[in-house]
Amino acid sequence: MAESFLLEVAGSLLRKLGSYAYEEASRAYGVYDNLQGIKSTLSIVKGVLLDAEQKKDQNHGLLAWLRQIQSICSDAEDVLEGFEFQSKRQQVVKASGSTKMKVGFLLSSSNPVIFRLRMAHQIKDIRDRLDKVAADGAKFGLERIHVDHKLGVQRREMTYSHVNASNVIGREKDREEIIQLLMQTHHDGGHDRDKGVCVIPIVGIGGLGKTTLAKLVFNDLRIDELFQLKMWVCVSDNFDIRQIIIKIINSASASSSAPTIALTNQESINSLDIEQLLSRLRHKLSGQKFLLVLDDIWNDDRAKWIELTDLIKVGAVESKIIVTTRSNSIASMMGTVPVHVLEGLSLEDCFSLFVKWAFKEGEEEKYPELMEIGKEIVKKCRGVPLAVRTLGNFLFSNYDSDKWKFVRDHQIWNLEQKKDDILPALKLSYDEMPSYLRHCFASFSLYPKDFTFTSEEIVSLWVALGLVQSCDGSQKLEKTAKEYINELHSRSFLEDMEDFGHFYLFKVHDLVHDLALYVAKEEFLVVDSHTQAIPEQVRHISVVENNSLGHVVFPNSRSVRTILFPVEGVGLSSESLLDTWISRYRYLRLLNLSDSTFRALPDSIGKLEHLRLLDLSNNCKIKNLPHTVCKLQNLQVLSLRGCKNLETLPQGFGKLISLRQLYITTKQSFLSESEFANLSNLQILCFEYCCNLKILFTRVQLVSLEALFVHSCWSLQSLPLYILPQLVALSVVDCKMLNVSLLSNDRPILRMNFLHLEDLPELEELPAWIHGAADTLQTLIIRNLELQIPPPFRVLPHLKRFHVANCPTLAILSFDMNDLAALEDLSIDGCPELCRIYQPRSGQFWSVIAHIKSVTIGEPTSEEERKSWLST
Template sequence: MAEIFVYDIAESLLRKLASYVYEEASRAYNLHEDVQGIKDTLSILKGVLLDAEEKKEQKHGLCEWLRQIQNVCLDAEDVLDGFECQSLRKQVVIASGSNRVKVGHFFSSSNSLVFRLRMARQIKYIRHRLDKIATDGNKFCLERIDLDHRLVKRREMTYSHVDASGVFGREQDKEEIIKLLMQPHPHGDGYGDKSVCVIPIVGIGGLGKTTLAKLVFNDRRMDELFQIKMWVCISDDFDIRQLIVKIINSASASSSSTPTISIPHQESINNLDIEHLQSHLRQKLSAQKYLLVLDDMWNDDRAKWIELKDLIKVGAVGSKIVVTTRSNSIASMIGTVPSYSLEGLSTKDCLSLFVKWAFNEGEERRHPNLVKMGEEIVKKCKGVPLAVRTLGSSLFLNFDSERWEFIRDHGIWSLKQKKDDILPALKLSYDQMPSYLKQCFAYFSLFPKDYGFAGAQISSLWVVHGLLGSPAGSQNPENVARQYIGELHSRSFLEDFEDFGHYYYFKVHDLVHDLALYVAKEDFLVVKSHTHYIPENVRHFSVLEYDSLSYALFPKSRSVRSILFPIHGIGVDSEALLETWLTRYRYLRILDLSDSSIELSDSIAKLEHLRALSLVNNRKIRRLPRSFCKLQNLQILSLRGCMELETLPKGLGMLISLRKLYITTKQSTLSEDEFASLTNLQTLSFEYCEKLKFLFRRVQLTSLEVLTVQSCRSLESLPLCIVPKLEVLCVIRCQMLNLSQSYTNPMHRLRMKFLHLEHCPKLQTLPQWIEGAVDTLQTMLILNCHNLKMLPEWLTTMARLKKLHIVNCSQLLNLPSDMHNLTDLEDLSLDGCPELCQKCDSESGEYWPFITHVKRVSIGETREGQLLSQMQSQLRLRLQDE
């Protein structure tokens, strides 16, 4: 039985019912009695839901009862959201002042009389269903529990590179693998099939195979031994085309001298045939001594392995391949040397790891009784580091002995383990999550294994589905999402975490992904070519393969809320299928049509509940339909990469809920009046708007917090005075832009926290208006500004600056003399600035004494840039862009 998230769903619905919009609307349409009845019944039910969730495994029928409550709550939310839709429509009608709009509105299905009759019928049915369920629940004798105490204290987020001090018991394993890599091929002569040595690392899931491979991969001796280092994660997929593309991109990142935070060019597996891909791959690897890590291999088809090996055996003598796998048979099939079998950690190492994650440093000395119980807990983990880490994280700074005893004595440890069972420690850690976090966690199941998440990607899903209720009611939902991400990271459910301030990226371990699939399987579904049936009750699905786009496959129920296409290059090319979705799934909240090749019809206006729409990389759309601007609930719209889009739709200002807007257009000017109506707009991005010379002259974007301009080659000015609340600014590849003229008053106080400047050829020194953010700026990234010659002395007055990265600014020779005044600076990275890097050398550099106070200093190291480039080559920033 999959997990049920009814407590948080009920709480969300009650929060909506108590809002001003719902209260006023129910009275205005004479539906207050029925709506109040729903609220009263739901309040009573909510009080026993936590107890029901605790007892659902012991009491027969309780799971089904909870499922019924969850379904009726979600159906109620769909129906009652009609109040919000109607309220937004009225706001647009009033703001338009147009009689034509008002008359058209009256004769539509949304006029007051038609709307009231429809809502009355649906709300009475919802109330009847809920009352019946409440009556049925009396037989379970449940107790009232009002608060969910399953919380964990959050620890500070860390960088994802492997910190050897945080890895226990693997030093000998690391040295053994390095010894194998440094030895000549025992059976090879450097030619033919014997030219590449393949070293398998084999062990059960969660044992630390990937961590061990990372320790080896990042060891400096490998940089000296190999000319190219490549890291490719395989997981379930062994498509030769995609693997070639991954290897090419990884090789490009490894050999690149210009690491960058912007998304690198991604080789297209759809536009290049296999012959061209092979040729490109051979060109990259030919005569190069390389190290290739193939992480998490599941393919047991020897023919496919030989096909891949034949393609990559063009390297120089001494090239090596390291493969991590859970299967001994796969290891035997691919290995040219005996497999390295990774064993579990010793009890001593497990306890050290557990203590590290369960306590702050030194805190364990005050709780010897808990440490003793911890030793009993880790014995049950059977040497698996992932199990130890997640359980330790779930107990972080929790000194309640009863909680520790509960973990130690839980019955899950005695269950017989099947081959594909979720690791008991992971399920146990999951069970300790608060209800709101469980529901959010389930959304990871919609993405494939080894998926590189942008932080805003998953948070956008949570936001538009209303999962991020702030206790104070006023906190920015993205900030709440960041807290949730932090809590999942604290519980060790996330890995490879890269934090760049405003932007952050991560992955989930494949076992954690299995757990997400396990808990979400009733309501969430990943559609692949072998999917032959989609249940009627599925509310969220993602499509991973072209072959699965069959009309008959998709359910006829109206309950679907999310349709995603998360894989690069895979989208919809059938307008008839899209029309079916638009007509059938009236309650869609998210429609991701990235990488599709379709035109939108007027039917899009039927999706009155739609909150997020992505048309990223649609090369067919030239114009959007006139009805498009009826989507008053739309919060996120991404038109990135719509290179044929001639103009934004007339009436864009009617999208009054819009919070995030990403634009690619052929327009040379924008309608200022339309943008002036977008009073909720917080994020605005212009990419590849090649004819755009000016953004705005008159309009004030008073709510805008994030502004990105990228590859707008004709853009001449950036009037920051029109964005008084701007916190994030990214300027990338805008050749004509003169940043020094972006602000008329250089000393005006700004609220900017994050600044990213990249490929700005006119930049010789930092513009003085940045000094206006002296009290707020926390992160500054300056990349590939090849004409930057100096940093101003006022830079050292930026009292809040925590992160400063300067990469590939070859003419930059000096740092300001008072760098020691940047007392908050925690992360300084200098690379691709040869003379400056030499002056900052830790042994002989004249600037080294001025930066010794910085916690994390990286001088002349490309590892971080390469790692970021490799990760971002996999990211698909769509409706999720920040």
């Protein structure tokens, strides 16, 4: 499936070739004509890629042709990045003012004359290869297909309203909740007609049973008593107003007419113009109290939705609409009541459903061994009924225990799938995904199931691999990447999302993970104890088991872009293997060696000119870094977090001028301010377990720094805020010598929107400088503090999230309803008195916070426990 990403890769390459910066560089180095030739040919090839993608499964020659283009595009990306690296190397040499460095630069392969000749040769080679492949492609007879954001979308079958309720398991509670909403009065009279029809959205991932739930409600006898008219419309393909109106009229006719009459009406209205159709629609709906189900909505164009609702307002005031969709944002746009988020079935219900599909009635009693295996199989389905049905149907009337064990032990995407099974159902959502999200989504396959992602981690990966494109060219890539996360969440691909303001935590549903594996299976590979060899076309490698590297044959191909160790406790111990990787994979973008145990990073690391992310976190054996690290002018992220034996940062690390994120653990007492002064692009800076560090900075202005994290720096005494004019996030944890109240002697105007204070023994009240962030602070987290004075909510009118934990001396939160106008998320735990007085429904101050969208209050303690806690 690697070719699925080729369209976006080609598009990204064309954007680079068309940019002013590359045009100027190509003229300066005398390669303008060849680059324009590449651009012209690639534009033609890109036009037929969609046709080739759709036909490749029937033609192995096409598959090989696509792989050749993939290889050429990859090589072109590497060559073009040479311009960027040369510019950055010249910038560092010029800024150094060092004669020795200038001489070294002229004697190196970066010498302008040598670089010009090398680039000219490489670019001509790429043009020749691309021209040849483009000519070869002509024999396939490919056609240019208009390319929008969708690739080869496979639509689901049109749905219908009939359901056998006896076959549906575990949706009784959901049905009752929807019916209760339908029975509620949402208007007080005719004067409310302009507010529109009540719309109840049902949202969830593919296969969860949204349509089935809508059917259960639609066919409930109570609905016939509530509504004069019921209509079922499957929208699915395209939100075409004319076609939806025709479907509504047909459904209304079928609901109120004999079948023969309804069919005649259906045949006659297809030829009507839009005015005639609207007249028919008004005739059918006018004055009627109706229920309309719009099943399988993909439209995110609000204007179209408003247009449709305006047309059907002619019904009675108490009319209702149920919509089903996979998108949270669409559900929010359409709904007039809170979204009904459909959850997975319980394990017990899943097993009952599985037995119904895997056995003939009563037959399961003969096969107790298969029943036990079946209990393990349904766990793979994570509550998704279509997955349960798929696997049960796959095993129906097959009593071979080996086949059952195969299903239990293998990924769902390894099994044969029919068009109505779970993987095709989920792939619909993937097919609907904008092309820029597809490569990002596939990267989830590099991580194990049930992995807890942080937004920083996945954003860094996407940016390092060049998968993020700023919409207008000015927005920071990290912000765009977070928008990608929000969009994936909106499309129900992510779950358990926790928003902490500055960062997110989230997971990927197991079945969605299976989909990621399916779409990424040629380009992304997870290495475990079962892996013997890595295919040549693999570009991104993830190692998840410590004992998996001894027998694995790594490819000689230079196409590898990612090596990742995502699992805690799993890392690299072999320095010789690391040296092999560095020498073989010269075009690596991401090298994550976290939790490794090698003692030294090879000097050859400096040859990875394209490297953007280097993660050495939690390597407790490494003591020094080679100075060649400072040659990595493209490096954006460097993590030394948890490297507790690291003596010092390498001299010259200020040459890492592209650095955006820096995570440090070091034994140093002082840092070189002159080195940090050169890191003009630094956005995130983290100090963790820097036990000897006393002072961070005194003079240097970190003008681009947006987030500062200082954790477990027990000797730290000074942290002046005035050197951080752009700071938006601050986290200070377990710094015993640091008095955060003295971080600034005045009250500066801060842009801070995130503040986290924890384990600061001297802090009895929140610092006065917090007033300087009154207009921006949105997230406040305080934990393990001996606060005596309540937080100053009256100066924090924009606060959205407040989390307080283990602050036993805090007895009251001084706010009223007006202070909490913006608060959406309140969490209190480990605070005996606070938990008592704000306890839901029973606490004396519950009424003050009851309106907040999300409130979590810990269990109150007894008076004896409270006194004991306060005395410790």
